[in-house]
Amino acid sequence: MPSEIEPTATTEQAAAGANAAPEQAEAEAAAPGRASTPEQAVAPEQPSTTERICELAARIESDIIAWRRHFHRHPELGAHEVETSAFIRQKLDEWSIDYRIVEGTRPAELADERPDFIGTGIIATIRGEAPGAYDAAGKPAKRIALRTDMDALPIAERTGFDYASETGGVMHACGHDCHMAMMLGTVRMLNDLRERLHGEVRIIFQPAEEISIGARDMIAAGALEGVDAIYAAHIWSEVDAGTISCEAGPRMAFTDWFRIDIEGVSAHGSMPHKGIDAIVIAAEIVDALQVIVSRRISPFEPMVITVGEIHGGTARNIMAGSAYLTGTLRTWHPNVRERAIDRIERVAGKTSHAFGAQIKFSFEKGNPAVVNDEACAAVARQAVQKTLGEQAVGAYEGTLAGEDFAEYLQHVPGVLVFVGTNNPEIGAIHPQHSCYYTIDETMLAKGALVATQWACDMLA
Ligand SMILES: [Zn+2]
Ligand SMILES: [Zn+2]
Numbered sequence: 001m002p003s004e005i006e007p008t009a010t011t012e013q014a015a016a017g018a019n020a021a022p023e024q025a026e027a028e029a030a031a032p033g034r035a036s037t038p039e040q041a042v043a044p045e046q047p048s049t050t051e052r053i054c055e056l057a058a059r060i061e062s063d064i065i066a067w068r069r070h071f072h073r074h075p076e077l078g079a080h081e082v083e084t085s086a087f088i089r090q091k092l093d094e095w096s097i098d099y100r101i102v103e104g105t106r107p108a109e110l111a112d113e114r115p116d117f118i119g120t121g122i123i124a125t126i127r128g129e130a131p132g133a134y135d136a137a138g139k140p141a142k143r144i145a146l147r148t149d150m151d152a153l154p155i156a157e158r159t160g161f162d163y164a165s166e167t168g169g170v171m172h173a174c175g176h177d178c179h180m181a182m183m184l185g186t187v188r189m190l191n192d193l194r195e196r197l198h199g200e201v202r203i204i205f206q207p208a209e210e211i212s213i214g215a216r217d218m219i220a221a222g223a224l225e226g227v228d229a230i231y232a233a234h235i236w237s238e239v240d241a242g243t244i245s246c247e248a249g250p251r252m253a254f255t256d257w258f259r260i261d262i263e264g265v266s267a268h269g270s271m272p273h274k275g276i277d278a279i280v281i282a283a284e285i286v287d288a289l290q291v292i293v294s295r296r297i298s299p300f301e302p303m304v305i306t307v308g309e310i311h312g313g314t315a316r317n318i319m320a321g322s323a324y325l326t327g328t329l330r331t332w333h334p335n336v337r338e339r340a341i342d343r344i345e346r347v348a349g350k351t352s353h354a355f356g357a358q359i360k361f362s363f364e365k366g367n368p369a370v371v372n373d374e375a376c377a378a379v380a381r382q383a384v385q386k387t388l389g390e391q392a393v394g395a396y397e398g399t400l401a402g403e404d405f406a407e408y409l410q411h412v413p414g415v416l417v418f419v420g421t422n423n424p425e426i427g428a429i430h431p432q433h434s435c436y437y438t439i440d441e442t443m444l445a446k447g448a449l450v451a452t453q454w455a456c457d458m459l460a
Contacts, residue, residue, distance in 0.1 A: 005059055005192050049196055049460075050386045053452050056189045057387075061445035063188075067091075068181035068444055069163040075152030075170045075177070078208035084150050084180070085120040088205055091184055092124055095191055099124035099203075102221040120150065121218050122205040126190050128197025128459055142199035144458045145223065145230040145412075146451055147405060148183040149176045149209035158435040173437040175235030175421070176209065178444055182233060182419075185448030190455055199459040202227060212255075212367055215407035223408075229376050230414035231454050232405045233447050236396070237431050239420030241440035243394030244450055246380035246417045252370035253302070253330040254337045255402030260285060260348045261360040262312075266321030276357050278323035279312045284351050285325065286310070292343045297336060304330040304400050305344065330400035332369050368406045373413035376458075380415045383453035388446055394420050401432070415454075419447040 047055065076084050085101075092099050102121030127133070127140075134140050157164045157171040165171045172178075183203065190201055204223050208214030224230070239245050262282055267275025289305045297303050305327060312323025329344065331337040345361045352359040384393050396418055405416050421428055423440040430436040 005056055005188060049193070049456050050453060052193060052196075053189060053449050053456065054387060056192055057185065057445045057449035057452070060185055060188055060448075064181050064185040064444045064448055065441050067184050068177050068441065071177035071180050072161075072172050073163050073166050075165050075167055075172045076150075077154060077170055078151035078211040078214065079120070081120040081150045081207045085122060085205070085207070088122055088150075088180065088184065092122070092187070095188065097124050097126060097187060097191060102218060102223075120207040121214065121221065122203075123218070123221070123223055124187065124203040124205070126187065126194065126197070126201040126203070128199050128201070129194040130196055130198040130459075133198050133200070140200035140226075142228050142459055143202060143226050144199070144455060145202040145204055145227045145408075145414075146183065146186060146455060147204040147206055147218075147230060147232045147408065148179040149214065149404075150180055150205055150207050151176055151210050151214070153210055153433060155433065155435050159438055161438075171435065171437070173434060174210065174432050175437070175439060178235040178419075178421075178439060178447070179233060180205070182444055182447040182451065185445065186451040186455070189448065189452045193452070193456060196456060197459045201455050201459070204230075209404050212402075212404050215367075215404035219407060219411065224411050227412050229373070229458060230408050230412050231376070231380070231451060232403075232408075232414070232416045233419050233451060234403065234416060235421050235439055235443070235447070236399075236418035237422055237428070237437070237439075238399065239394050239396050239418045239422060241421050241423035241428065241443055243392050243420040244380075244384045244388070244417050244447070245394035245396035245420065246372075246377050246384060246415060247396065247398070248372045248374045248377035248415075249398075250302075250332040250369050250371050251398045251416055251418075252403045252406065253304075253332055253400040254334070254369045255366040256329040256331075256337070256341070257326070257364040257366060258329060258344060259324060259326045259362045261324040261362075262322060262352055263358040263360075264321050264323075264355070266314075267319045269317040269319050272319055275319050275321065276355060277319045278357060279310075279320045281352050281355050281357050282310050282312060282323045282325055284355070285348050288347045288351050289327075289344060292340065292347060296343055297340065301336050302330075302332045302398070302400055303336060303340060304328075305340070306330075330402070332398070332400075334369075367402050367404045368410060370403050370406045370416050371409060372415045373409075376413050376415035379457050380417050380450070380454050383450045383457060384417075387449045387453050392446070394418065396420075417450065419443050419450075
């Protein structure tokens with residue numbers, strides 16, 4: 001039998017962060033149709049679902065923080081989350097939760113070393129036990145999915161914390177350690193709330209987000225089969241701690257990549273008129289690309305073109321005969337994206353042509369934009385209001401960073417919430433992917449309970 005969450009002295013003491021606004025919880029308890037529907041079979045004297053969630057979150061808050069610190073201390077790169085995956089499976093085993101391992105994403109070098117090892121992704125299932133949760137054929141009344149990523153980044157940590165990374169050059173600097181810890185907390189709570197779930201919750205532990213292959217692997221492995229809606233959270237340094245942002249619409253960007261190869265003609269560095277200088281042309285292109293942003297696209301459309309690399313030349317006295325530059329295009333809307341791709345190619349081509357050089361343009365489309373579904377976002381906002389109170393509803397304009405959670409949203413409606421963690425008082429001010437990245441850990445239990453409330457409300 002799955003073990004229930006028991007109150008303990010230490011966890012009770014650590015229960016500070018996860019209290020419900022009492023009047024909201026009461027309002028839910030008194031809401032018509034909640035306790036009186038025969039199907040729900042929750043006796044009137046029982047605590048409301050929100051009260052129950054807040055009580056459970058308070059009890060496991062110290063566990064959630066401990067899990068996060070464990071993941072933080074032992075980060076693993078994308079498609080290499082071997083020990084991370086084992087730790088999660090150990091917890092699922094402890095709580096008697098069904099799961100399967102996804103074979104798709106696995107480190108290639110382990111194929112020889114450990115042929116028995118099949119992958120790091122995990123799909124777990126929590127079956128609701130409310131009357132009518134399943135029909136006679138075993139189909140759930142509704143099935144929702146919750147997703148966390150698992151991978152770390154090739155960054156050498158410089159925070160100096162006692163739980164800092166013990167793996168040289170690898171760090172959880174995007175908060176995926178937090179996502180896993182919050183998800184384990186959510187799993188723990190939902191498992192205790194099974195009798196209130198009118199359907200099924202699928203938990204997706206997804207590897208390799210930072211290298212943009214994990215979501216596609218999980219989808220190919222059937223992670224979304226029969227799923228009605230999906231939820232994910234991202235711990236976010238630009239959102240104030242104490243708040244969670246759940247707005248509908250575009251939230252994160254189309255993440256595309258380009259490369260421009262310039263073919264000029266080399267010459268002696270003292271005789272520029274005898275060749276075609278690929279470096280000068282590269283510099284002109286870099287400037288001209290920024291004019292696309294400032295003069296060809298509406299200032300009300302979010303868009304970034306960044307050239308991240310320029311390579312060219314072989315020696316200081318030789319005018320470069322060839323050069324290449326690479327960069328990224330970030331947009332929110334598909335029509336802006338298509339126009340920008342066309343403009344980048346034309347600007348690069350025409351600029352090179354004016355100087356008598358040739359170019360080769362290559363463009364790689366990456367993850368689509370994350371666009372939150374209206375209804376799923378509304379349920380998330382309501383989950384924040386119920387569990388943390390109105391003042392915890394965050395406001396955030398969105399970002400041009402990318403997320404492969406967008407891949408799931410190509411198939412099912414869903415929501416990605418930003419769990420705010422910016423707190424100057426404790427030095428939690430550094431951006432994602434910084435070697436000093438720090439979070440406000442009091443947000444972890446809050447993130448877990450909002451996800452739990454969202455799942456309960458979606459399956460009410
Ligand atoms: Zn990241
Ligand atoms: Zn991330």
